Amino acid sequence: MKKLQLFTQGIFSKNPVFFLVLGLCPTLAVTTSLENGIGMGLSALFVLTFSNAFISIIKGYIPEKIRIPIQIVIIATFVTIISMLMEAYFPDIFRRLGIYVPLIVVNCIILARADSFARKNPVNDSILDGIGMGIGFTLALMVIGMIREILGTAQIAILGSTIISLPFEKMMIMILPPGALLTIGLILAGINYFKIRGEPGE
Amino acid sequence: MNELISIIIGAIFVNNFVLTRFLGICPFIGVSRSSKPAIGMGLAVTAVMALVSAITWPVYHFFLLPYGLEYMYIVVFILVIASFVQLLEMFLKRYNQALFKAFGIYLPLITTNCAIMGVALLNISDDLSFVHSITFGTSAGIGFLLALFLMSGIREKLELGNVPRPFRGVAIAFITASMMSMAFLVFGSIQ
Numbered sequence: 001m002k003k004l005q006l007f008t009q010g011i012f013s014k015n016p017v018f019f020l021v022l023g024l025c026p027t028l029a030v031t032t033s034l035e036n037g038i039g040m041g042l043s044a045l046f047v048l049t050f051s052n053a054f055i056s057i058i059k060g061y062i063p064e065k066i067r068i069p070i071q072i073v074i075i076a077t078f079v080t081i082i083s084m085l086m087e088a089y090f091p092d093i094f095r096r097l098g099i100y101v102p103l104i105v106v107n108c109i110i111l112a113r114a115d116s117f118a119r120k121n122p123v124n125d126s127i128l129d130g131i132g133m134g135i136g137f138t139l140a141l142m143v144i145g146m147i148r149e150i151l152g153t154a155q156i157a158i159l160g161s162t163i164i165s166l167p168f169e170k171m172m173i174m175i176l177p178p179g180a181l182l183t184i185g186l187i188l189a190g191i192n193y194f195k196i197r198g199e200p201g202e
Numbered sequence: 203m204n205e206l207i208s209i210i211i212g213a214i215f216v217n218n219f220v221l222t223r224f225l226g227i228c229p230f231i232g233v234s235r236s237s238k239p240a241i242g243m244g245l246a247v248t249a250v251m252a253l254v255s256a257i258t259w260p261v262y263h264f265f266l267l268p269y270g271l272e273y274m275y276i277v278v279f280i281l282v283i284a285s286f287v288q289l290l291e292m293f294l295k296r297y298n299q300a301l302f303k304a305f306g307i308y309l310p311l312i313t314t315n316c317a318i319m320g321v322a323l324l325n326i327s328d329d330l331s332f333v334h335s336i337t338f339g340t341s342a343g344i345g346f347l348l349a350l351f352l353m354s355g356i357r358e359k360l361e362l363g364n365v366p367r368p369f370r371g372v373a374i375a376f377i378t379a380s381m382m383s384m385a386f387l388v389f390g391s392i393q
Contacts, residue, residue, distance in 0.1 A: 185376030193368035
């Protein structure tokens with residue numbers, strides 16, 4: 001039961017984007033389409049899981065004082081691996097994500113989970129936490145990407161083929177930078193509304 | 203000269219780091235509650251961006267490129283940035299207490315700031331020369347400072363306004379940033 005909770009807290013109650021408000025740079029920059037969102041989410045999932053696992057394995061050997069540089073180097077290594085894999089197998093998405101793939105290394109979610117969870121917990125728990133957080137992050141990116149793509153281009157395209165097409169006027173602003181900030185602002189306000197509903201007003 | 207001017211205008215207004223590239227969103231939302239810390243953070247980021255551009259460019263072109271180690275750039279850049287920020291903090295603590303008191307608390311936050319890593323990566327991916335890299339780094343920092351300062355001014359006013367309850371805090375900050383971003387879009391169409 002507790003294991004299941006470890007896994008699901010990253011997806012719902014501690015969703016990194018919607019509840020912890022972490023890792024926003026890639027969230028906002030790459031979500032111009034559902035496909036980009038999935039690409040970025042899955043790469044972060046890969047890095048999160050492996051860096052969590054690796055840091056948890058060597059946790060007894062890391063000196064307290066220099067733990068942050070060590071953790072960053074481990075994360076950077078996995079980011080290098082995923083960026084090479086993407087460049088080889090998904091060159092299109094890699095080119096579209098651009099500098100945001102190497103920037104996964106400074107994604108606050110990954111370092112936060114390494115330092116606050118993987119450093120203190122056993123390996124299998126850390127892996128579960130990494131996967132849960134990664135899925136939560138991917139879902140958040142998919143939601144934002146989908147909203148922006150539907151409103152901004154009136155269709156959803158995956159790997160070059162249009163899968164959904166809707167008959168309304170395109171709102172260009174949604175796939176431009178302001179659309180990203182507007183979407184996340186409204187989503188956060190919506191979540192807040194459900195959180196404070198039922199609480200007495202001032 | 204023309205190129206330098208277009209880099210400066212481009213980095214400050216057209217492709218503002220925060221409002222169009224979304225680099226450094228975390229401090230942009232986190233440190234923009236009032237204008238004094240916003241200016242402090244903005245100046246610290248500007249200085250670090252200029253210096254990091256000046257350091258990572260030679261590291262890439264004289265060390266990684268000749269030895270065929272370009273694929274190591276992520277690891278090397280993050281290490282250079284982390285150790286440089288640490289050094290700067292130690293240096294300020296030892297030699298300039300006043301400056302350390304003003305900017306010291308922002309320095310640890312800077313290591314994991316995507317804007318710093320972003321400027322190092324963009325210098326490489328846009329294939330800028332050494333002088334252009336430093337110019338780009340400095341003006342990107344000024345763009346960050348400008349966005350942060352404008353935002354903090356608006357948020358100070360918002361504190362007094364009657365914001366609907368669900369929007370209070372981070373949500374209204376994002377919507378405000380969205381409006382600012384729309385305003386900055388205009389600079390793109392001037393060119």
